[in-house]
Amino acid sequence: MDLAPFKHVLLLPKVRPLTLLMFFARMPPAATGVILTLHVAVTLNQGYGAAGLVGAAGTIGMGLGAPLMGKLVDERGLRAMLTISVTASAAFWLTAPLMGYWVLLVSSFLVGLLGVPMMSIGRQVITALVPEHQRRVALSVDSISVELSFMGGPALGVFVATKFSTNAALMFIGVSTLIAGVLLYWANPPMIHEDEVVVDGPKPRLFEWLRGRIVGVLIVCVGATVCLTGMEVSAIASLEHIGKASLLGVVFVAMCAASIVGGLVYGGVKRAPSVLVLLVVMAACEIPVGLGDGSVLWLCVLLIPMNLTVAPLIAASGEHISRLAPPTARGMAIGLQGSAFTAGSAVGAPLAGVAIDHGGAPLGFAVVGVVGLLVAGVAWLLARQRERVNPLPVG
Numbered sequence: 001m002d003l004a005p006f007k008h009v010l011l012l013p014k015v016r017p018l019t020l021l022m023f024f025a026r027m028p029p030a031a032t033g034v035i036l037t038l039h040v041a042v043t044l045n046q047g048y049g050a051a052g053l054v055g056a057a058g059t060i061g062m063g064l065g066a067p068l069m070g071k072l073v074d075e076r077g078l079r080a081m082l083t084i085s086v087t088a089s090a091a092f093w094l095t096a097p098l099m100g101y102w103v104l105l106v107s108s109f110l111v112g113l114l115g116v117p118m119m120s121i122g123r124q125v126i127t128a129l130v131p132e133h134q135r136r137v138a139l140s141v142d143s144i145s146v147e148l149s150f151m152g153g154p155a156l157g158v159f160v161a162t163k164f165s166t167n168a169a170l171m172f173i174g175v176s177t178l179i180a181g182v183l184l185y186w187a188n189p190p191m192i193h194e195d196e197v198v199v200d201g202p203k204p205r206l207f208e209w210l211r212g213r214i215v216g217v218l219i220v221c222v223g224a225t226v227c228l229t230g231m232e233v234s235a236i237a238s239l240e241h242i243g244k245a246s247l248l249g250v251v252f253v254a255m256c257a258a259s260i261v262g263g264l265v266y267g268g269v270k271r272a273p274s275v276l277v278l279l280v281v282m283a284a285c286e287i288p289v290g291l292g293d294g295s296v297l298w299l300c301v302l303l304i305p306m307n308l309t310v311a312p313l314i315a316a317s318g319e320h321i322s323r324l325a326p327p328t329a330r331g332m333a334i335g336l337q338g339s340a341f342t343a344g345s346a347v348g349a350p351l352a353g354v355a356i357d358h359g360g361a362p363l364g365f366a367v368v369g370v371v372g373l374l375v376a377g378v379a380w381l382l383a384r385q386r387e388r389v390n391p392l393p394v395g
Helices: 004-010 015-043 047-076 078-098 101-114 118-129 132-163 166-187 212-241 245-268 275-292 296-307 310-324 327-384
Strands: none
Touching: 004 015, 004 132, 004 245, 015 047, 015 101, 015 118, 015 132, 015 166, 047 078, 047 101, 047 118, 047 327, 078 101, 078 166, 118 132, 118 310, 118 327, 132 166, 132 245, 132 310, 212 245, 212 275, 212 296, 212 310, 212 327, 245 296, 245 310, 275 296, 275 310, 275 327, 310 327
């Protein structure tokens, strides 16, 4: 594994400070799910079903809002988008402790719609800071940063919620989001690389570039998060079945660590696998994970192979999208990638849940793995369709 490409990317102007900023900026969004769940289920005493509805409302809002915020970046710039989204996000999180359940439910959708899409912003910023031939490595760095944020964010959120209160945790997210938004506004990083030519005149219309080639990559993104969300739900069910739910953090650390290793390998190899191959490997490796049901150690071991593909798949899909979308529409394209990830999450969790109810955690892993392979098949069929310019680069 050659780590020299990572060093070269991190030495480029602005890459290191902005990567560090995005790491901290993504920690609050990573913690929102667990904090809202604890607040609704415990503090408001509404139960976990009601908490799930609040989470679902926010997820739907994010799925719809990410491309809209991306389009705003394309047309008005990053600062215009941050002015709206940071104001909306900070207002929600700072006043959430005062809200009743139904107000919180509606507001969760609205903050998802107008909130700061930190995941998408990070991918677009890193794309704009590096030349095209170094984007695979740069996006691998970004994917590793995301994994680290998801390792630290929820743990910090749970600490604040349990040590103090969920109200304090909600306000902590609000203050953190406000600080991160102000720092991003001040930094105002470029959103298009200086070497990319932006032609004056009418901007390309949506359906001039949102065609089979890029749609195929978005379908792969949906399939990936079906697998990943189903994996998380099935892992939780497996641990609860043997009375080891307290060790969930250990399993998640193992998954994130495997993803980080995969990201390092992916960024350092000379010939990288396509997003379609990565999805097939991920889905195929998930099917037998249920064999570890009943043992925390074997569950961790069997989860490693599929999680080695997580950071590489996120990086590869981002690389394809940044290349296929016109520079002037890249914000919306990366926002659509976020929507695809959100859509997969919305499908994967209930799908795994139904399978678990009928056959336990092993069936949950197997079902979402098979669905991931079916989604890969759909993407492969799109890859076989030739368009006017080039074939779909996912196969």
